[in-house]
Amino acid sequence: MSAELLDGKKIAGEIRADVAADVASFVADGGAKPCLAAVLVGEDPASQVYVRNKNRACEKAGIEGRTHRLDASTSQGELIDLVGQLNDDATVNGILVQLPLPKDGNGGAGFDEREVLDTVDPLKDVDAFSPVNVGLLMQGRPRFLPCTPHGIVQLLHRTGHSVAGKNVVVVGRSDIVGKPMAMMLAQKDGSCGRDVANATVTLAHSRTADLGAVCRTADCLIAAVGIPQMIKADMIKPGAIVVDVGINRVGSKLVGDVDFEAAKEVAGAITPVPGGVGPLTIAMLLHNTLMAAKLQR
DSSP: OOOOEEOOOHHHHHHHHHHHHHHHHHHHHHHOEEEEEEEEEEEOOHHHHHHHHHHHHHHHTTEEEEEEEOOTOOOHHHHHHHHHHHOOOOOOOOOEESSSSOTTTTTTTTTOHHHHTTTSSGGGOOTTTSSHHHHHTTTTTOOOHHHHHHHHHHHHHHHTTTTTTTEEEEEEOTTHHHHHHHHHHHTTTTOOOOSSOOOEEEEOTTTTTTTTEEEHSSEEEEESSOOOTBOOGSSSSSOOEEOOOOOOOOTEEEEEEHHHHHTTTSSSOOSSSSSHHHHHHHHHHHHHHHHHHHOOO
């Protein structure tokens, strides 16, 4: 029997509708139209698609989306100067520096992503990458929740899958998904979302000894390692919830970090790729932009 399909696209649509209604109320109450400014450096095709989709979603939600496009030859200093200008611009509520920055940019030296992200005003850091916002999350009093982990939290909550008291294995230790995801699920009730706290969380990665055995302990398995179809069916506990964060291009096809066709015969519930976690990331970015506008009002 195939697993329940967790439709991230449908849930994202519900969240975007909620945000659009809240934006309309905010503006009707005298607030300025929220504004999200994206900074795109270079010509990475995946980044171009993401920013285009983000602008489309902003427009539908009643949020102004601005895009600042820079050549890969832009220097580190010039990029930081632009972020500083956006920090000082009172009409901009959220700032998104699209990652990854070009490895051959900055005159061939490559960009220091951490230095760039650290310059974003924490009150406009709608990606929640600032060390200030990461620290607040760690303490269980977040200002903003990181978009992809927050989308996963919403997906689990809105499909009725509680992880309270259960074993969760997160495969992947990135600052964008793996680490904050583990922190959020291990928090006490209330700080990061309903029904998705108080889990017992294991943070694993590609170098974890006997990764398959670790994954098989999971009542909920979250794959965010960035390796196409790395998680095989025999690594999944029968009936487990499987959330696939990976988006990898193999030939002309997009695949996740999970071997979906085999895994869906073992799992109790699973996200597809595409149409699973991806749409939720943009939905939560809109949510954070509105939150930032309210905080700055």
